[in-house]
């Protein structure tokens with residue numbers, strides 16, 4: 001009766017549940033609008049006016065919209081059901097806040113191309129299979145915490161095509177790019193440029209080696225780098241003096257926050273590096289923890305529902321699509337069988353599924 005066996009189904013179910021747990025670690029029952037400006041996971045809704053919404057709203061209010069996961073942004077207030085949202089969804093503007101009138105949006109949200117589903121200097125959509133690894137700028141004051149392809153960090157985007165072709169590493173990092181595990185934070189060349197004198201001061205500080213793992217030049221034209229790798233392993237005064245004024249990005253060493261704190265404590269309060277670390281980018285020393293949604297005890301009710309919902313809702317759509325298609329075939333047959341589980345909030349167990357297939361076998365024999 002079915003082109004899928006019970007054991008295949010169970011394996012899929014387990015994988016789906018694991019994935020759902022990974023994608024949806026918290027119970028989506030609280031909208032963070034009233035909590036105001038937070039460092040939190042943000043989802044762009046492309047169908048409701050390219051607004052950013054909180055994790056819970058992405059599931060409860062925008063499940064049938066085209067969503068783009070933006071990961072964390074600092075200082076963001078949920079815009080679900082605010083005047084930035086274009087159309088009402090059912091009876092309420094936000095289903096969690098249940099507001100009949102649109103709420104006032106925050107003035108501090110910074111909207112950029114990410115909210116249109118575009119990323120990086122190359123202004124592309126995210127496509128997992130073809131792209132080099134993407135990393136986010138931890139400073140973000142100029143770029144609004146943009147995500148960048150490693151390829152585009154190295155060179156101008158029209159030369160970035162096929163930049164992985166000659167890659168010596170198999171982890172989607174182009175040759176000449178520092179190993180991903182050799183640094184902890186990344187500051188893009190645009191943000192470095194904006195605070196150029198600050199970074200100059202940092203690079204010439206005697207403790208710069210405790211903070212900076214690499215500087216990586218951004219070749220605005222496709223000039224072969226002087227060094228074979230394109231990576232300057234010894235960030236120092238020498239580098240700034242000897243090389244041309246090419247823009248460059250900075251990779252921060254693990255533990256850079258403590259090192260920056262110690263550097264700051266040794267500086268005069270009038271020092272521009274002190275002021276930068278104190279007032280402009282204090283989060284480089286002590287970052288606001290990402291807002292965590294409270295865990296809910298009925299989190300593991302109906303993981304089947306949770307799983308399918310999470311996967312349909314967005315996030316890593318590409319990897320989920322194959323699973324969803326396979327699931328869809330059996331879901332139709334299973335949905336009647338599973339409805340009581342979903343309604344009672346019971347977890348579907350392997351033996352339940354076995355019973356279902358046994359029942360099907362029995363039925364087909366009877367015919």
Ligand SMILES: [Zn+2]
Pocket residue numbers: 030031032033053054055056057078079080
């Ligand atoms: Zn919300």
Ligand SMILES: [Zn+2]
Pocket residue numbers: 045046047048061062065066
């Ligand atoms: Zn929406």
Ligand SMILES: [Zn+2]
Pocket residue numbers: 031056057060061080081093094095096097
């Ligand atoms: Zn909402």
Ligand SMILES: [Zn+2]
Pocket residue numbers: 119120121122123124148149152157160
């Ligand atoms: Zn790019």
Ligand SMILES: [Zn+2]
Pocket residue numbers: 137138139140141142143144145146187188189190191192
């Ligand atoms: Zn940046």
